[in-house]
Amino acid sequence: MEIYLIRHTTPQIDKGTCYGQADLDVTDSFDQEAACIKPYLSPLIEKVISSPLQRCSKLAQYLFPSHTIQYDDRIKEIHCGEWELQPWDVIDKQQLDPWMADFINVQIPGGESYVQLYQRVASFFEEVVQKYSSLAIVAHGGVIRSLLAYINEVKLRDSFGQFSFSYGCVIKVHGTNEQFRHTILHNPDRPKEQHRPASY
Template sequence: MSIYVIRHTTPLIEKGTCYGQADIDVTATFEDEAQIIRRHLPAGLQRVYSSPLQRCRKLAEHLFPGHAIHFEHDLKEIHCGEWELQQWNDIPREEIEPWMNDFVNVCIPGGESYVHLFTRVTRCFEAMTASGKTTAIVTHGGVIRSILAHITRTPLHESFSAFSVYYGCVVKIDAHHDGFTYEILSNIPTAKEQHQPSR
């Protein structure tokens, strides 16, 4: 069984903005990025899952027009709570420092911690793989890092350095009797993302 995990295309958002579950659109490069993704997907996929946020939904519907797409809340990006759509540099230092010192365990105010994201994502992933069907998952960077950390037993605090996940990347995960292996099929570098204040 193979699982094809796909990150959404470039979002229409100003650089330096904190976003997670904000329902933002995609840029005008969507069609070109989707065409690159399509080259790495097989025929005969049996199941398609997607985050319901439009940057994923649009891609799933574009790539898989003949499939019933299962939209899963647990495939959403981390919930950034009170920081959603704020500029990273505008978030007060005293508010952001505890999170920057331990982003794995500390909750974003009104939102989630990385552990919360990881827990819901891995629960969802395990349920999907239990079906034994060849599957596509259209989702977000934090979700993909959570899945890869889970199958490789990589500590969460190392997952950003361990896994470079650019917009439009495609990761093939193969299930074996003793675990999982993965292969990066497409991962074209884009502009560096900002996940904390630049100061």
């Protein structure tokens, strides 16, 4: 079995902004970033599944123009609820402190916790590996990190240090239902991202 995990290209948003399921567009560098991904993909990919958010759907359509792309809400990014599209540094510290202390289990107000994201991603993965032997998944950083934590049996809190990848990365998961391994095929050098307040 071969599964290609593809993270969307750079989204059109100011650095330091909290975002998850906001339907962000891509930057002007999209065509260049997407073209760099193509050489790392097998021509024998059977099925393509993408997050419906446009930063993923546009990439899926670009990379796989001859495929019928399936969209699945379970591989959307984490739901950031009331914090969506707010600058990290203006979010109420009384709300942030409990989340920063335990962002794995504490739910973002009006949104999700990382455990909830992980659970829906694991459910999705268990379903698709029963159906397809060659698959491409176009998704988000949180989704890909959750999936890698799941197949490698890594604790979610440890996964942030263990799995590091940038916009436009390609990771190949291969093996059987009993044991999967992963290989990073493409991890472009991009500016450092900011997904938490600068003060923490």
